[in-house]
Amino acid sequence: MPMEPCIHVSGLRKSYGSVQAVDGVSFEVEYGRVFGFLGPNGAGKTTTIKVLTTIVHPSSGTVRIFGKDIVKHQREIKKRIGVVLQEPSFEANLTVERALELYGLMWGMPGEKRHDRARELIEKFDLASFKDMKNDELSIGQRRRVQVAREFMHDMDLLFLDEPTMGLDPSARRILLDYVKRHVQGGLTVFFTTHIMEEAEYLCDEIAIINRGRIIATDTPAGLKQRYGGVKAVEIKLKDSSAQSVMHIIRPIAGGSMIETPAEGTIRISSAEAQEMLVKIIESLSRNSVLIESISVNPPTLEEVFLTVIGKEA
Ligand SMILES: Nc1ncnc2c1ncn2[C@@H]1O[C@H](COP(=O)(O)OP(=O)(O)OP(=O)(O)O)[C@@H](O)[C@H]1O
Numbered sequence: 001m002p003m004e005p006c007i008h009v010s011g012l013r014k015s016y017g018s019v020q021a022v023d024g025v026s027f028e029v030e031y032g033r034v035f036g037f038l039g040p041n042g043a044g045k046t047t048t049i050k051v052l053t054t055i056v057h058p059s060s061g062t063v064r065i066f067g068k069d070i071v072k073h074q075r076e077i078k079k080r081i082g083v084v085l086q087e088p089s090f091e092a093n094l095t096v097e098r099a100l101e102l103y104g105l106m107w108g109m110p111g112e113k114r115h116d117r118a119r120e121l122i123e124k125f126d127l128a129s130f131k132d133m134k135n136d137e138l139s140i141g142q143r144r145r146v147q148v149a150r151e152f153m154h155d156m157d158l159l160f161l162d163e164p165t166m167g168l169d170p171s172a173r174r175i176l177l178d179y180v181k182r183h184v185q186g187g188l189t190v191f192f193t194t195h196i197m198e199e200a201e202y203l204c205d206e207i208a209i210i211n212r213g214r215i216i217a218t219d220t221p222a223g224l225k226q227r228y229g230g231v232k233a234v235e236i237k238l239k240d241s242s243a244q245s246v247m248h249i250i251r252p253i254a255g256g257s258m259i260e261t262p263a264e265g266t267i268r269i270s271s272a273e274a275q276e277m278l279v280k281i282i283e284s285l286s287r288n289s290v291l292i293e294s295i296s297v298n299p300p301t302l303e304e305v306f307l308t309v310i311g312k313e314a
């Protein structure tokens with residue numbers, strides 16, 4: 001018998017009064033995968049997480065986690081999931097180390113395991129320099145790091161992370177993403193939201209783009225780029241000529257597109273027809289005896305895809 005996916009969502013709706021926060025969302029997440037939920041502010045990401053983690057009730061639709069209905073099996077499911085929400089949730093007067101241990105206790109972790117786990121997380125998340133400080137003395141980024149680390153105090157099969165890297169510096173962000181990645185290799189399933197596209201690309205196996213409560217695209221990061229990445233950038237490096245000296249050749253061909261000169265002797269053209277233009281430009285340059293040093297065609301970034309997809313909806 002085929003195994004049910006880790007998360008199965010079908011026709012999920014959630015309204016707050018007259019606000020339709022989630023408006024008929026369906027998707028599945030397989031075990032051991034990272035599923036990224038991307039979308040503009042107010043799109044319905046946090047609401048979806050709150051329903052999936054049984055914090056709020058769905059208005060309609062079905063959600064099954066570990067093959068079980070979340071309304072009927074709420075307690076059982078809650079035991080096996082972790083969640084880091086956007087809003088801070090922390091005890092102001094406890095030191096970082098104490099807070100971690102207390103959280104482990106809440107989850108019923110035995111004493112020694114609790115202590116070892118707290119020490120491991122302090123080391124792995126680089127919290128040692130402020131482990132004896134109280135939560136309300138920490139900077140915003142430090143607090144967020146503790147909040148995310150804390151969730152790893154207990155063992156779980158599925159983890160929801162709502163913008164976990166918000167406020168983190170680049171090195172703390174990388175530590176967190178790599179820590180999550182390692183756990184995914186160990187079998188953890190992750191539902192992840194972020195506004196940082198490089199991050200989504202780095203971590204996610206699959207991405208859904210949600211806008212105004214509806215999913216408007218789902219695919220792998222590479223698949224999304226292929227489907228929606230109309231814009232490509234072509235870069236031409238000239239051998240002995242300046243970029244300006246060949247503009248009279250380039251402009252008639254690439255007229256309406258964005259033309260940049262990122263370096264002396266380099267021309268960058270961004271256009272949906274960049275590749276077709278490239279052929280004409282090469283022909284024309286060679287007719288005019290302009291030597292080319294190198295050519296590269298760069299795929300679109302996930303950010304370009306996101307803006308294209310959301311832009312089409314607006
Ligand atoms: N408790 C609530 N009461 C009323 N409306 C709410 C409530 N929570 C969310 N909403 C509304 O639901 C919609 C979706 O909100 P949600 O927090 O899910 O968005 P989001 O995608 O997480 O956005 P962000 O990127 O800003 O975190 C918004 O229009 C929001 O105003």
Ligand SMILES: [Mg+2]
Pocket residue numbers: 045046047086162
């Ligand atoms: Mg949110």
